[in-house]
Amino acid sequence: MGPLDDQVVRADSLTATPDGLDIAIYTHWYRALPLPSLARVDLTVDGERIDTAALSVTVNGHRYAFAELAEKGDEYWFTTDPAVVHVPIETAPGRQHRVQLLLGLSIPYILTGPDRVPLVAPSATDKTLTAA
Amino acid sequence: MTDTAPGLPRLGTTLFSLSLEQRKPGRDFANLVAEVAARDLGPGLEMVAFQSLRGWPRPSDEQISGVRRVIGESGLTPSCLAINNDLGLYPGRLLSDDESYEYVAVQVRGAAALGFPVTRVGVETSPAILERLLPLAEELGVTIGVEIHAPLTIEAPPVAALKELFTRLDTPWLGFIPDMSSSMRAVPDAVDDAHRAAGIAPELTAMTKELWAEPGPTMAKFPELERRAAEAGATPAQVGNLKMLFTMHGKMAPEQWADFFPHVVHVHGKFYGIVDGPDGLTDPSIDWPVVARVLREQNYTGFISSEYEAHAYSDRYNAFDQIRAQHDMLKRLLEAEPAVVR
Numbered sequence: 400m401g402p403l404d405d406q407v408v409r410a411d412s413l414t415a416t417p418d419g420l421d422i423a424i425y426t427h428w429y430r431a432l433p434l435p436s437l438a439r440v441d442l443t444v445d446g447e448r449i450d451t452a453a454l455s456v457t458v459n460g461h462r463y464a465f466a467e468l469a470e471k472g473d474e475y476w477f478t479t480d481p482a483v484v485h486v487p488i489e490t491a492p493g494r495q496h497r498v499q500l501l502l503g504l505s506i507p508y509i510l511t512g513p514d515r516v517p518l519v520a521p522s523a524t525d526k527t528l529t530a531a
Numbered sequence: 532m533t534d535t536a537p538g539l540p541r542l543g544t545t546l547f548s549l550s551l552e553q554r555k556p557g558r559d560f561a562n563l564v565a566e567v568a569a570r571d572l573g574p575g576l577e578m579v580a581f582q583s584l585r586g587w588p589r590p591s592d593e594q595i596s597g598v599r600r601v602i603g604e605s606g607l608t609p610s611c612l613a614i615n616n617d618l619g620l621y622p623g624r625l626l627s628d629d630e631s632y633e634y635v636a637v638q639v640r641g642a643a644a645l646g647f648p649v650t651r652v653g654v655e656t657s658p659a660i661l662e663r664l665l666p667l668a669e670e671l672g673v674t675i676g677v678e679i680h681a682p683l684t685i686e687a688p689p690v691a692a693l694k695e696l697f698t699r700l701d702t703p704w705l706g707f708i709p710d711m712s713s714s715m716r717a718v719p720d721a722v723d724d725a726h727r728a729a730g731i732a733p734e735l736t737a738m739t740k741e742l743w744a745e746p747g748p749t750m751a752k753f754p755e756l757e758r759r760a761a762e763a764g765a766t767p768a769q770v771g772n773l774k775m776l777f778t779m780h781g782k783m784a785p786e787q788w789a790d791f792f793p794h795v796v797h798v799h800g801k802f803y804g805i806v807d808g809p810d811g812l813t814d815p816s817i818d819w820p821v822v823a824r825v826l827r828e829q830n831y832t833g834f835i836s837s838e839y840e841a842h843a844y845s846d847r848y849n850a851f852d853q854i855r856a857q858h859d860m861l862k863r864l865l866e867a868e869p870a871v872v873r
Contacts, residue, residue, distance in 0.1 A: 402845065469622050475581070506619075
């Protein structure tokens, strides 16, 4: 909740590639977070829910399968850098896609409840954009 | 840099205030620092390491010299480097004490390399870890301060444990960093913008603000808030946003900051908006006249870092202008004749 929610997926975030749709996302948290903080990426493209097992993510020039992110505690997603989510769907430059994303960032220093579980900060996006 | 009169708290800015500015095209660390200086919003400069420095907690030597050069050329004085103890780094477990120590220690070394005299950690850094960090802090000449932020107050058990630790160790290298979010007199109006954008009915926001303002401990009001919000048809996500108002805005009496002395090592001048009142600039949600009086009475001469946080709720105000207004207000309050002690 806040002004950064609208910047998670930007007007120029979609790119068509030979192996699918790239979506550049930007963090709605104010500081860099370690990659395991990308705890929840609930993504629906054109009404089709995308299983996270099918996703890979490029951060700092390295491409990881989504499940690998949980082990990359020594790498950080910087405040102003995109993380590119690779979605294996058919697309082409100029094609429009409806992108619905619930991004849940695990905030590793804000521990909640008696079990001291990290806060998950959600940000919801629903935009229809054209792929470059 | 314009300073307050000798013997008074000094003013400054944390780059956290400029979280939205940082995202604008053409912005970088160097030009944000330069603009803080050009607008005379020092002399103190604070930043959140993980927010401002790509590659933290392992900056290169070249990056360290670059940061030092930018700050040096600006004429600002490094006041505090905010660091983090990411205990929940990995899913399903918390860092062990050894891991936590190492995670913080490397950042304290980084703060020293960058030339910051004080570094900030959160209350998740336990007294045992702080005690273990003390020799390092002493060796490096970097004071480690634990931020006291809403919902913490003087009554919170972790705060009592810290006070006991600081009293027992009697050291200048560990202490408190009061954040005014713990001692607010009203929920800021800026939340209205965020709630409107999140589809929360204005009546729900108003109800939450009224409940917040009623007497009694905030923590005890959560069930009542949930009941009233559910009755009014709020979704679970909206109830979460309403509860966040209780968590982010504490109601401790500002006079109680006196009880944190003599262990205060830095102050966060948290605020959500300064407005023109009948008697000049005023803050509707934080009682700065009382805070300024407490800091003066305690002979505090460290920095108050202006920490504008309404950017989390609204982008309609200019953060630089807001900090200017807060500095003008604080300078007047701090330099006024000492108030009569009540």
